[in-house]
Amino acid sequence: MKPSQHISPKFDMKVLLVDDDEDFANGLKIFLEKFNIATVIESRITSAEKQLKKFEFDIILLDVMLPGGSGFDFLPTIRKMCDVPVIMLTALDEEDELVNGLDLGADDYITKPFSPKELVARLRAVNRRHSINKTDIKTVLDDLELFCNQSMARVNKVNIALTEVECHILHLLLNSKDHSVSRDLLYSQVLKRDMMPDDRSLDVHISNLRRKLGSHPTKGNRIRAIRGQGYALTK
Numbered sequence: 001m002k003p004s005q006h007i008s009p010k011f012d013m014k015v016l017l018v019d020d021d022e023d024f025a026n027g028l029k030i031f032l033e034k035f036n037i038a039t040v041i042e043s044r045i046t047s048a049e050k051q052l053k054k055f056e057f058d059i060i061l062l063d064v065m066l067p068g069g070s071g072f073d074f075l076p077t078i079r080k081m082c083d084v085p086v087i088m089l090t091a092l093d094e095e096d097e098l099v100n101g102l103d104l105g106a107d108d109y110i111t112k113p114f115s116p117k118e119l120v121a122r123l124r125a126v127n128r129r130h131s132i133n134k135t136d137i138k139t140v141l142d143d144l145e146l147f148c149n150q151s152m153a154r155v156n157k158v159n160i161a162l163t164e165v166e167c168h169i170l171h172l173l174l175n176s177k178d179h180s181v182s183r184d185l186l187y188s189q190v191l192k193r194d195m196m197p198d199d200r201s202l203d204v205h206i207s208n209l210r211r212k213l214g215s216h217p218t219k220g221n222r223i224r225a226i227r228g229q230g231y232a233l234t235k
Contacts, residue, residue: 010036011033011036011037011038012036012037013036013037013038013058013059013123013124013127014037014038014040014055014056014057014058015032015037015038015039015040015057015058015059015060015061015123016039016040016042016048016051016052016057016059016060016061016084017029017039017040017041017042017061018042018043018044018045018048018060018061018062018063018066018071018074019041019043019061019063019066019089020043020044020063020065020066020067021063022043025041025043026041028116028119029041031116032116032119032120032123035120037120037123040055040057043066043067044066044067044068045066045068045069045073045074045077046068048060048074049074049077049081052078052081052082052084053081056084057084058084058085058127058130059084059085059086059087059123059126059127059130060078060084060085060086060087061087061089061119062074062075062078062086062087062088062089062106063088063089063090064088064089064090064091064097064101065090065091071088071089071090071101072097072100072101072104075101075104075105075106076104076105078105079104079105083151083164085107085108085126085127085129085130085164086105086106086107087106087107087108087109087110087119087122087123087126088101088106088108088109088110089109089110089112090109090110090111090112091111091112098200098201098204099200099204102201102204102205102208103204103208105163107126107129107163107164107165108122108126108165108191108201109201110122121192121193122192122193124192125191125192125193126164126192128192129164129165129168129190129192130164140174141174141233141235142235143155143156143217144174144213144222144233146167146170146171146174148167148168148171151163151164151167153167153170153212153213155213155214160212160213161212162209162212163205163208165190165191165205166205166208166209166212168189168190169186169190169205169206169209170209172185172186172189172190173223173231173232173233174233176232179232180226180229180230180231180232181230181231181232182229182230183195183202183230183231184230185230186202186230186231187199187202190202190205206223206225206231209223210222210223216234219234220234221234222234
C-alpha cells in the first residue's frame with residue numbers, strides 16, 4: 001500500500017474508492033476522513049484488485065467509467081474474491097445501466113453529482129446491514145430456508161447464493177410471514193433511505209430474488225406484490 005494511503009486503526013470504517021477522477025477522489029477522501037472513514041484510492045481495476053488481495057475493506061465505492069474497463073466488468077471479479085459490499089458511483093442516469101449493476105451484485109448505487117453527506121449515510125447503512133447479515137440467523141418457511149451468515153437461501157435442499165440486500169429483504173418477509181411488508185418499510189429498513197418516485201432499486205432486488213428462488217410448487221411467485229400494501233411470501 002502506498003505510504004500516503006496508510007490506514008490508521010483509529011478509523012471506524014475502511015473504504016476502497018475506485019475512481020480515475022483524481023480531484024474528485026482526493027476531495028472525497030478528505031471529506032470522508034472527517035467522518036472517521038478511511039479511504040484508499042485506486043484509479044484502475046488492476047490496482048484495485050491488488051488492494052483487495054492484500055487488505056480487508058468494509059465497503060468498495062466503484063465508479064462505472066474506468067480506464068481499461070468498466071466498474072460493471074470488475075463486479076463479477078469482486079464477488080469471486082470477497083463479499084465486501086459495493087456501492088456503484090455513476091454519472092449515468094440510465095435505468096438499464098443501474099439495473100445491470102444491481103444484477104451483477106452491487107449493493108447500492110449513487111448518481112453523480114451527489115451530496116457527500118448522503119454518501120456517508122449510505123456507507124453507514126450498508127456497513128450496518130453487512131454486520132447484521134453476518135450474524136448467525138436461520139429462518140424457515142416450508143421448503144425455504146435462509147442463512148443470513150452465509151448470504152444463502154435453500155429451496156428444496158438446493159443452495160442459492162444471495163446478495164446482502166436480498167438476504168435482508170427475505171429475512172424481513174420471513175419474519176412477517178403472516179402479513180405483508182410495505183415498500184416504505186423495505187426502503188427504510190433495507191436500503192436505509194426514503195422511497196423516491198423514480199427509484200426502482202427495490203423492484204430490481206425483488207425481481208432478482210424471485211428469479212433466484214423460483215416459483216412455489218403450486219402457487220406461482222414466492223414473493224407476492226399486494227396492491228396498495230407491499231410484498232408478502234406465498235404460503
